[in-house]
Amino acid sequence: MTVWADALIEGVLLGGLYALFAAGLSLIFGIMRLVNLAHGDLIVFGAFVILTITAWLGLDPFAATLAALPIMFALGFALQYFLLNRTLGRELLPPLLVTFGLSIIIENGLLEFFSADSQRLRAGAIEIASVPLGHDIAIGVVPMLTLASAIGIILALNLVFYRTSLGRAFRATSDDLEIAQLMGIDNPRIFSVAMGLAFIVVTIAALYLGMRANFDPTVGPARLLYAFEAVIVGGLGSFWGTLAGGMIIGVAQTIGAQIDPEWQILAGHLAFLAVLVLKPRGLFPRATD
Amino acid sequence: MALLETRGLTAFYGDFQALYSIDTIVEAGETVAIIGANGAGKSTYLKAIAGLISGLPDSIRFDGLPIGALPAAEIMKRGIALVPEGRRLFPSLTVEENLLIGRWGRAAAGPWSLERIYALFPALRARRNSASTTLSGGEQQMTAIGRALISNPRLLLCDEISLGLAPIVIRNLYEALPRIKAEGTSVVLVEQDIVQATKVSDRIYCFQEGRLSLAGRPAELSREQIHLAYFGT
Numbered sequence: 001m002t003v004w005a006d007a008l009i010e011g012v013l014l015g016g017l018y019a020l021f022a023a024g025l026s027l028i029f030g031i032m033r034l035v036n037l038a039h040g041d042l043i044v045f046g047a048f049v050i051l052t053i054t055a056w057l058g059l060d061p062f063a064a065t066l067a068a069l070p071i072m073f074a075l076g077f078a079l080q081y082f083l084l085n086r087t088l089g090r091e092l093l094p095p096l097l098v099t100f101g102l103s104i105i106i107e108n109g110l111l112e113f114f115s116a117d118s119q120r121l122r123a124g125a126i127e128i129a130s131v132p133l134g135h136d137i138a139i140g141v142v143p144m145l146t147l148a149s150a151i152g153i154i155l156a157l158n159l160v161f162y163r164t165s166l167g168r169a170f171r172a173t174s175d176d177l178e179i180a181q182l183m184g185i186d187n188p189r190i191f192s193v194a195m196g197l198a199f200i201v202v203t204i205a206a207l208y209l210g211m212r213a214n215f216d217p218t219v220g221p222a223r224l225l226y227a228f229e230a231v232i233v234g235g236l237g238s239f240w241g242t243l244a245g246g247m248i249i250g251v252a253q254t255i256g257a258q259i260d261p262e263w264q265i266l267a268g269h270l271a272f273l274a275v276l277v278l279k280p281r282g283l284f285p286r287a288t289d
Numbered sequence: 290m291a292l293l294e295t296r297g298l299t300a301f302y303g304d305f306q307a308l309y310s311i312d313t314i315v316e317a318g319e320t321v322a323i324i325g326a327n328g329a330g331k332s333t334y335l336k337a338i339a340g341l342i343s344g345l346p347d348s349i350r351f352d353g354l355p356i357g358a359l360p361a362a363e364i365m366k367r368g369i370a371l372v373p374e375g376r377r378l379f380p381s382l383t384v385e386e387n388l389l390i391g392r393w394g395r396a397a398a399g400p401w402s403l404e405r406i407y408a409l410f411p412a413l414r415a416r417r418n419s420a421s422t423t424l425s426g427g428e429q430q431m432t433a434i435g436r437a438l439i440s441n442p443r444l445l446l447c448d449e450i451s452l453g454l455a456p457i458v459i460r461n462l463y464e465a466l467p468r469i470k471a472e473g474t475s476v477v478l479v480e481q482d483i484v485q486a487t488k489v490s491d492r493i494y495c496f497q498e499g500r501l502s503l504a505g506r507p508a509e510l511s512r513e514q515i516h517l518a519y520f521g522t
Contacts, residue, residue: 168382168393171381171386172393176377179373183394184362184365184394184440186362
């Protein structure tokens with residue numbers, strides 16, 4: 001009994017990480033219908049940025065992440081403003097091809113700069129700290145922080161989307177690009193701000209990716225896959241749905257691993273397929289799509 | 290100097306020419322009606338002014354400055370607001386959010402505020418937190434007009450505000466026009482209903498197959514003239 005409860009808790013916590021991977025993807029797709037195939041590699045890139053800051057300034061990973069946030073926001077803004085905005089239009093293919101190319105460039109650039117060695121963000125004692133929960137079960141502090149950050153990010157994104165004028169502009173632009181321009185909304189700029197925000201989320205995801213396990217420049221695409229699955233299971237455009245989607249994939253993986261370690265990844269994909277069959281639009285689809 | 294002047298305005302959809310050399314003027318404070326049959330180019334004319342179709346800089350002058358090649362967001366900031374055909378409210382925004390988004394690019398001081406718009410269209414106040422998709426057609430049109438007014442534009446462009454609405458609702462909407470005009474806002478109305486158009490306007494332009502077929506003041510134009518300009522032979 002305990003092992004199953006343990007697997008369930010572990011899966012929910014893992015879901016927090018997947019939700020962090022997915023939230024940025026969900027944000028970008030929701031606003032500008034851009035499927036960012038470089039998202040996984042951008043998370044890995046973020047992890048290397050944090051790593052570099054810890055090495056240069058001798059900061060711990062949390063402080064280094066804080067330092068990385070403005071840099072990453074600016075990078076995201078510039079990427080959208082100077083490159084990705086040019087790919088948006090009626091055609092779906094150009095942004096797919098460009099972000100696919102970007103994914104390859106980032107991965108190979110990181111290999112060139114940082115080599116293929118495994119890296120890790122070292123946070124000291126907190127990495128192995130845990131809180132006992134009843135007998136036989138203990139919850140790691142880092143996984144708990146991961147889930148708490150995922151919930152915090154999703155709360156914050158919902159707040160921005162539904163309680164600020166910037167969020168109004170995001171939703172208006174997503175609804176009707178032409179009419180949004182009639183409101184004086186400068187959509188290339190709005191899209192760039194959105195990408196900047198997505199990069200903030202990416203950076204926080206990168207922190208937990210790097211603290212949880214080893215990473216190297218080639219692990220991005222697998223992260224992208226889990227992120228996609230979480231977004232689609234949750235329903236496009238819904239942040240809470242993305243969190244639920246992440247948890248479903250996470251729980252399926254840990255339960256699968258409990259049955260047989262070889263089943264971990266497969267079980268996640270099977271859960272994804274099952275949701276697609278039962279609810280093709282995801283669990284919490286937006287009404288207006 | 291006229292507030293708005295088009296000179297030799299042309300517009301294309303790909304290879305198809307929708308407007309041929311349109312010369313029009315709108316003086317400050319005037320209400321101008323654009324009439325004509327379906328496909329005459331009336332909506333295209335408004336879209337060109339609002340910047341949704343871009344053309345030669347000098348073909349449209351606003352306040353004496355060329356705006357024909359500016360993007361829509363920039364034109365809105367200068368004080369031209371469009372109430373688009375078919376309302377086009379933002380479905381994921383509430384009624385009040387739809388109104389508020391109207392002043393994103395231009396928050397000019399002026400007579401129109403959220404409060405004044407609710408006073409103009411009292412029906413909207415009760416629905417302020419409803420999704421815009423749940424409104425009746427008339428309420429949606431009120432919201433679309435309010436969304437354009439809230440930026441305190443100098444020129445308000447209205448594209449077929451009576452389209453698909455019941456006569457009593459249309460009358461309500463048209464009763465708001467004199468109050469908008471009284472605040473000094475100039476208005477260009479695209480309208481298929483000639484009676485309605487001649488009643489409220491200071492100047493009429495009639496379009497036919499992309500060309501200007503008649504121009505003048507309502508009092509100076511006979512029914513026969515308008516009829517001929519509207520339908521052709």
